[in-house]
Amino acid sequence: xxxxxxxxxxxxxxxxxxxxxxxxxxxxxxxxxxxxxxxxxxxxxxxxxxxxxxxxxxxxxxxxxxxxxxxxxxxxxxxxxxxxxxxxxxxxxxxxxxxxxxxxxxxxxxxxxxxxxxxxxxxxxxxxxxxxxxxxxxxxxxxxxxxxxxxxxxxxxxxxxxxxxxxxxxxxxxxxxxx
Amino acid sequence: xxxxxxxxxxxxxxxxxxxxxxxxxxxxxxxxxxxxxxxxxxxxxxxxxxxxxxxxxxxxxxxxxxxxxxxxxxxxxxxxxxxxxxxxxxxxxxxxxxxxxxxxxxxxxxxxxxxxxxxxxxxxxxxxxxxxxxxxxxxxxxxxxxxxxxxxxxxxxxxxxxxxxxxxxxxxxxxxxxxxxxxxxxxxxxxxxxxxxxxxxxxxxxxxxxxxxxxxxxxxxxxxxxxxxxxxxxxxxxxxxxxxxxxxxxxxxxxxxxxxxxxxxxxxxxxxxxxxxxxxxxxxxxxxxxxxxxxxxxxxxxxxxxxxxxxxxxxxxxxxxxxxxxxxxxxxxxxxxxxxxxxxxxxxx
Numbered sequence: 443x444x445x446x447x448x449x450x451x452x453x454x455x456x457x458x459x460x461x462x463x464x465x466x467x468x469x470x471x472x473x474x475x476x477x478x479x480x481x482x483x484x485x486x487x488x489x490x491x492x493x494x495x496x497x498x499x500x501x502x503x504x505x506x507x508x509x510x511x512x513x514x515x516x517x518x519x520x521x522x523x524x525x526x527x528x529x530x531x532x533x534x535x536x537x538x539x540x541x542x543x544x545x546x547x548x549x550x551x552x553x554x555x556x557x558x559x560x561x562x563x564x565x566x567x568x569x570x571x572x573x574x575x576x577x578x579x580x581x582x583x584x585x586x587x588x589x590x591x592x593x594x595x596x597x598x599x600x601x602x603x604x605x606x607x608x609x610x611x612x613x614x615x616x617x618x619x620x621x
Numbered sequence: 622x623x624x625x626x627x628x629x630x631x632x633x634x635x636x637x638x639x640x641x642x643x644x645x646x647x648x649x650x651x652x653x654x655x656x657x658x659x660x661x662x663x664x665x666x667x668x669x670x671x672x673x674x675x676x677x678x679x680x681x682x683x684x685x686x687x688x689x690x691x692x693x694x695x696x697x698x699x700x701x702x703x704x705x706x707x708x709x710x711x712x713x714x715x716x717x718x719x720x721x722x723x724x725x726x727x728x729x730x731x732x733x734x735x736x737x738x739x740x741x742x743x744x745x746x747x748x749x750x751x752x753x754x755x756x757x758x759x760x761x762x763x764x765x766x767x768x769x770x771x772x773x774x775x776x777x778x779x780x781x782x783x784x785x786x787x788x789x790x791x792x793x794x795x796x797x798x799x800x801x802x803x804x805x806x807x808x809x810x811x812x813x814x815x816x817x818x819x820x821x822x823x824x825x826x827x828x829x830x831x832x833x834x835x836x837x838x839x840x841x842x843x844x845x846x847x848x849x850x851x852x853x854x855x856x857x858x859x860x861x862x863x864x865x866x867x868x869x870x871x872x873x874x875x876x877x878x879x880x881x882x883x884x885x886x887x888x889x890x891x892x893x894x895x896x897x898x899x900x901x902x903x904x905x906x907x908x909x910x911x912x913x914x915x916x917x918x919x920x921x922x923x924x925x926x927x928x929x930x931x932x933x934x935x936x937x938x939x940x941x942x943x944x945x946x947x948x949x950x951x952x953x954x955x956x957x958x959x960x961x962x963x964x965x966x967x968x969x970x
Contacts, residue, residue, distance in 0.1 A: 449705055471740060475766040479716075479719070479781060483719075486774070496871065500762055502759050503759070503760050503763070503820075506760050506763040506764050506767050507763070509768075509771065510763065510766060510767045510770060511768070513767075513770075513771065514770035514771060514773075515800070517768070517810050518770075518773055518774070518777065518796055518800060519913055521774070521777050521778075521781070521796070522777070522793065522797070523793065524781075525777065525780065525789060525793055526793070556743075577760075578759075578763075578820055579758055
């Protein structure tokens with residue numbers, strides 16, 4: 443009767459396709475939605491879809507980090523700011539700029555479709571250790587051996603950015619007196 | 622003639638069913654485990670509410686609920702039925718979709734986070750190795766942190782969608798508090814990760830076979846537990862729902878079962894946090910010479926920690942909001958970093 447392996451492969455492909463389409467739809471929601479809260483939520487769902495895609499391709503660590511850093515830490519700050527400033531709906535009006543933007547989006551989508559169907563796809567070269575694939579160990583080894591300079595430079599840049607933000611925020615007010 | 626065709630078809634169907642069942646044993650075991658874990662975690666909540674009310678009664682020198690059933694066991698059931706049948710009120714100015722989404726996010730993330738918690742060594746039944754965990758994720762502890770981080774959205778969305786300034790304040794407070802204390806939680810867990818050299822919760826328990834990490838890392842244990850209490854929004858860190866300032870915080874506008882879902886989320890998070898502390902610092906299911914089943918050892922430790930949670934609630938008053946933030950950023954975080962530095966140095970040497 444049925445070959446179970448092909449059924450499994452088919453389900454897997456369907457799941458991957460569904461998650462991918464959801465990710466694209468969510469990212470469309472980010473730019474088309476008028477309420478900032480819903481925009482942020484669409485962005486979160488897009489990031490969760492990306493994490494699921496990582497998970498479906500066995501990159502477990504990357505998926506978890508994607509959720510912690512982007513969907514968790516970064517987006518919660520976005521929502522925080524929206525809540526503080528009060529998210530008002532923006533009034534949309536049909537204008538020349540808007541139609542140009544739509545034209546651009548659909549051109550890009552068309553190009554994406556073309557590159558997916560016609561463009562050359564390349565095989566991944568080099569050997570992949572199947573046991574370590576996608577684990578924290580593999581990523582750590584790669585980061586701290588081959589890319590150590592870039593990694594450390596990135597951390598220095600981030601530190602400078604953090605210090606800069608604190609300087610710009612200027613804590614000029616006098617702190618409350620301790621009781 | 623027709624009968625033959627039917628029996629032949631039935632035979633084929635039977636063969637196919639048997640074949641697919643035998644081919645998919647891991648899938649079936651996984652589904653059964655998922656259902657068992659979800660149901661067990663949800664039905665722990667009423668029992669925990671009962672335990673909390675009884676213990677709180679004793680701590681405050683009164684009896685606690687004792688009228689419905691023996692020892693008041695019927696009380697949680699009566700409460701559940703009341704909450705299920707209560708009218709659900711949504712004020713017209715609320716954002717309907719987000720208002721419904723928020724409690725669902727809280728409960729969903731709470732249950733999913735429990736999926737990777739192991740609660741016993743694997744054993745064999747009918748030639749199949751049954752492992753007592755939902756999923757063996759390689760980066761299990763990161764998974765728990767990621768999912769419980771998503772749980773904050775439930776509270777923030779509840780605050781945003783209610784269109785009520787107290788709810789909004791509660792939502793903002795909860796997000797600020799949980800982001801701040803997540804750092805401490807992660808960094809104190811990191812010292813255990815350094816000792817074990819693995820992100821898997823199962824490896825961590827196996828590394829504690831001789832000595833539990835609480836004896837090696839007492840400071841990390843303390844920091845992790847404090848941050849854990851703050852993460853679950855329990856007293857003395859229940860600022861998001863501080864009654865005297867915010868009415869009830871982010872769930873002011875919720876009634877009936879949706880209100881109960883926030884409570885469910887909180888209690889399930891409490892169980893998950895106790896389980897995490899047990900796995901990271903108290904040696905998981907290792908019983909250290911006491912002849913009991915591993916799973917009993919694990920559940921016993923978790924129940925003890927839950928009692929400590931309740932004990933804390935009835936002992937300490939709620940702390941002021943600015944002091945909470947100062948405590949998190951200026952006391953706990955530096956201590957964590959120091960502890961991490963020392964642990965790392967010793968490990969390298």
